[in-house]
Amino acid sequence: MKKLILVIFGAIMASTSFAQFNQGGFIVGGSSNLSSSFTTSKLKTGSTTSTLGKFSSFSIEPQAAYFVIDNLAVGTGLQISTSSYKPDGSSDKSTSLGFGLTPQARYYFDNIYVQGSIRVGSNKTKNTNNGTTTESTVNLGGWSLLGGYSYFISDAISFEPQLGYAHNTQKSKGSNTKQINSGIVIGIGLYAYINR
Numbered sequence: 001m002k003k004l005i006l007v008i009f010g011a012i013m014a015s016t017s018f019a020q021f022n023q024g025g026f027i028v029g030g031s032s033n034l035s036s037s038f039t040t041s042k043l044k045t046g047s048t049t050s051t052l053g054k055f056s057s058f059s060i061e062p063q064a065a066y067f068v069i070d071n072l073a074v075g076t077g078l079q080i081s082t083s084s085y086k087p088d089g090s091s092d093k094s095t096s097l098g099f100g101l102t103p104q105a106r107y108y109f110d111n112i113y114v115q116g117s118i119r120v121g122s123n124k125t126k127n128t129n130n131g132t133t134t135e136s137t138v139n140l141g142g143w144s145l146l147g148g149y150s151y152f153i154s155d156a157i158s159f160e161p162q163l164g165y166a167h168n169t170q171k172s173k174g175s176n177t178k179q180i181n182s183g184i185v186i187g188i189g190l191y192a193y194i195n196r
Contacts, residue, residue, distance in 0.1 A: 013055040019149050021071050021196050029191030030077070032064040042180045049180075057083035057181070065106060067196075073074060081183075092130070096170075098123035100140050107194030111150045115162075118143045123170055144185065156194065162176060162187035 042051050058081065065075025085094045100121025106113050120188050121140040126133060146164030153159055167182040 010091060010150070017095070017184070018025055021067055021073070021193070023067050023069050025073075025109030025196040026194040027063070027065040027073055027075065027191050028066075028104075028194065029158075030060060032058070032060050036088045042182075044177060044178045044180060055080055056085075061102060063102075063191075065104070070141050071108040072107045075106075076081075077104060078122070083121075087183045092128055094125060096123045096125040097168075098140055108150070109166050111152075113150065115146045115164075117141070117176065118187045119168065125170070135182060136172055137161065138170045138172045138179075140168065146185065146187065148187075148189070150191075156192055156196070158193060159190060160189040162189060 002162040014043055022031055042049055059079050060081075061077040061079045063075060063077035065073035069072045079098075079100045081098045081100070083096050083098070086092070098121055100119045102117045102119050104117035106115040119140060123138045123140050124135065125138055126135050144166035146162045148160045148162040150158040150160050163187075164185050164187075165183070166185045167180070170179040170181075171177070
């Protein structure tokens, strides 16, 4: 019985661990992130910061990366995002559509990985205040740190749940007002591994 348990345990470990990601391989795919009531929106003017309320967003991000050494992939993504903000007890609202580049690095510990990325881009925002709507373009910046798991559904295709933290800023050109959105991010990805 003891031997049978060891054999079963060994088979499970062999099928779920010790994935090898070789230098020279590629990752191609994308992820989708959703942040909702986990994200807090703040407004910073000069040295004064005030909490505005909750912020929700959705993004998709096609990505490509190259394994520069075993288990370390470096690449970039193109993030397309939409977001909305509505303060409590008000009819005012803000919606936006943004585009950004996200240089990133990902390191694997067997099937588990950590990924860090930065974001630069722009955002078109539509604000409605007291029945009046205005539009503006703002600069985007930010970073994120995610952890994930590569669950291979075939030799080359991986389904990847992700959990992490993101910090993003929006600033209009020529203004000293900066909007800060930070909080927990839950994501899911589907990737193809080439020459792993």
